[in-house]
Amino acid sequence: MTAPDAAEAPRATGRLAPSPTGLLHLGHARSFLLAWWHARARGGRVLMRLEDLDGPRVRPGMSDAALRDLEWLGLDWDGAPLLQSTGRERFAAAVARLGAAGLTYPCTCTRGDLRAAMSAPQQGDQEPRYPGTCRGRFATLEAAAAATGREPGLRLRVPEGPIALVDGFVGPFCHDVAAEVGDFLVCRRDGTPAYQLAVVVDDAATGVTEVVRGADLLPSTPRQWLLQRALGLPSPAWFHVPLVVDAAGRRLAKRADDLGLATLRAGGTDPRAIVAWAARSARIPGVQAGDRVTAADCVARFSMAAVPHAPVRLDPVTVAALAGARR
Numbered sequence: 001m002t003a004p005d006a007a008e009a010p011r012a013t014g015r016l017a018p019s020p021t022g023l024l025h026l027g028h029a030r031s032f033l034l035a036w037w038h039a040r041a042r043g044g045r046v047l048m049r050l051e052d053l054d055g056p057r058v059r060p061g062m063s064d065a066a067l068r069d070l071e072w073l074g075l076d077w078d079g080a081p082l083l084q085s086t087g088r089e090r091f092a093a094a095v096a097r098l099g100a101a102g103l104t105y106p107c108t109c110t111r112g113d114l115r116a117a118m119s120a121p122q123q124g125d126q127e128p129r130y131p132g133t134c135r136g137r138f139a140t141l142e143a144a145a146a147a148t149g150r151e152p153g154l155r156l157r158v159p160e161g162p163i164a165l166v167d168g169f170v171g172p173f174c175h176d177v178a179a180e181v182g183d184f185l186v187c188r189r190d191g192t193p194a195y196q197l198a199v200v201v202d203d204a205a206t207g208v209t210e211v212v213r214g215a216d217l218l219p220s221t222p223r224q225w226l227l228q229r230a231l232g233l234p235s236p237a238w239f240h241v242p243l244v245v246d247a248a249g250r251r252l253a254k255r256a257d258d259l260g261l262a263t264l265r266a267g268g269t270d271p272r273a274i275v276a277w278a279a280r281s282a283r284i285p286g287v288q289a290g291d292r293v294t295a296a297d298c299v300a301r302f303s304m305a306a307v308p309h310a311p312v313r314l315d316p317v318t319v320a321a322l323a324g325a326r327r
Contacts, residue, residue, distance in 0.1 A: 012044030015075060016070065019051045020062030024069045025259040026169040026314060026322070027214070027244035027252040033295060034241050035212035036075050037302035039283075047206055048077040052085045053198055069261040072271050073183075074295035082206065084198055088280040091193035094201045094231055095154060095186060103230050104186060106144035106152035109250045130155065130182035147305055151190065155183040155228065163222040169239040169304060170215070175222040196223045200266040204233040213305075215311075216251065239304060244312045252314070259314070264323060273325030279316070282307045293326070 016023060016032050024032075038045045048070075052062045067081065098104045114128055135157070138144035144152035162176040177184070185194040193201075199220075203211065218240040228235050243251050252259060264274070272292035279287040279298050283306040285295055 010207070010209055012042050013037055013047065013207050014039035014044060014212060015047040015049055015203070015206070017049045017051050017213075018066040018070070019054065019058075020066060021054060021057040021059060022062065023260040023262045025252050025261060026264075026274065026277075026319075027259075029069075029073060029261055029274055030074060030244050030281060030312065031212070031214050031238070031241060033069060033073065033275065033278045034282060034304075034307065036295065037284075037299060038212050038239065038304050039210065040299045041302045042050040044210075045078045047079065047208065048074070048081040049202060049206070050081055050083050051195075051198070052083055053192055053195070055192065056189060057208050059258070067099055069265065072261070073275060074271065081251040082202070084202060086120050087198070087202060087205070088193075090201050091198055094165050094197060095193065097184060097309065098156065098230055099154070100264055103157050104154040105135055105157065105183075106138045106141045107155045107183075107185070108138075108152045108189070109133055110189075111152075120275050125263070129180060132183060135183060142320065146182050153185050153189040153194075154187040156230070158183050158226065161238045163172050163225060163305075165221060166237050167211075167218065167223060167240050169241055169309075170218065173218065177222050177226060180219075181223065183189060186227070186307065196220060197227060198228045200224050200231065200233060203236055205229075210239065213240060214243050215240045220281075239272055241307060242309060242311045244314055247315045248315065249311070249313065259319060267323060269323055270325045270327045273322055277322060281312045 014035050016035060018028065036046055048067070050066065052058050052063060063083075095104070113133070114130065134144070134155070138147065138152070140151050158181070160178045160187060162174045162175045164172065166172050184196060186197040187193055212269045221238055221240070225235055245251055265271070270292055272294055275295050275298070276287050276291045276293045280289070282302065284298050284301050286301060287298070
């Protein structure tokens with residue numbers, strides 16, 4: 001059998017997927033620049049998806065603000081932005097396929113129930129493991145609602161055992177989803193598709209072949225892989241890049257207004273200074289301290305292999321220098 005022509009190989013397709021739950025900050029800027037550079041450096045496409053499914057946390061105007069911030073940085077994308085909330089039919093079809101295959105079950109547990117079931121307090125951002133309370137408890141969604149008076153969600157039956165995957169940046173890694181997370185939600189009790197399902201369905205529907213995102217999302221990858229296998233969907237190549245942290249080594253939060261792109265933009269910061277800072281942190285050749293470059297200037301020189309594996313620390317001196325960089 002002969003290998004397919006290079007011309008027939010699928011074109012690299014990445015995506016930018018901000019969540020409109022708050023303003024973007026310098027950490028987001030770096031991650032989105034890396035994703036954009038990685039695709040564009042290989043002649044690939046970049047899609048824009050606004051992940052607006054988390055209704056209670058989505059803030060008015062944040063979608064437009066995210067698009068303005070990324071355009072201000074010099075990023076572009078192919079085609080119109082996709083609002084994830086417009087994909088309800090796609091998500092419902094995926095949920096129905098999982099149910100028809102016997103891979104899901106109704107769950108009426110609330111967050112309070114899960115907290116009460118936890119045998120030990122969780123540390124930091126660690127997600128509590130679902131103890132399987134509702135597995136095998138109800139035959140149908142209707143039976144679950146009738147028995148408890150609560151609208152049920154749906155959980156995926158997670159197979160036991162570790163999952164070994166290879167990340168394009170981190171390298172080989174292993175997670176035991178059953179032991180660490182347990183059966184996870186694919187549809188919430190209010191009928192909203194869960195993040196893991198929505199991401200998998202939309203990546204496949206739009207032809208995404210690579211996902212560059214922050215290292216904090218690495219634990220999501222085995223869950224998404226399980227859903228891809230269950231739905232017969234392809235897996236993209238994953239690249240989980242180091243986070244930007246504050247001077248104390250903490251992950252940046254969306255409430256860090258002094259690091260917010262909208263705040264810096266309104267204050268007159270030159271976006272080329274931010275791009276140059278991100279380029280230096282990624283070891284793009286030829287970008288020195290004090291330089292100002294556009295995102296497009298760096299495309300031809302970018303290599304994911306050159307990006308350091310350590311988190312990027314933002315000290316007050318660097319923040320002040322970026323904030324004070326005027327055109």
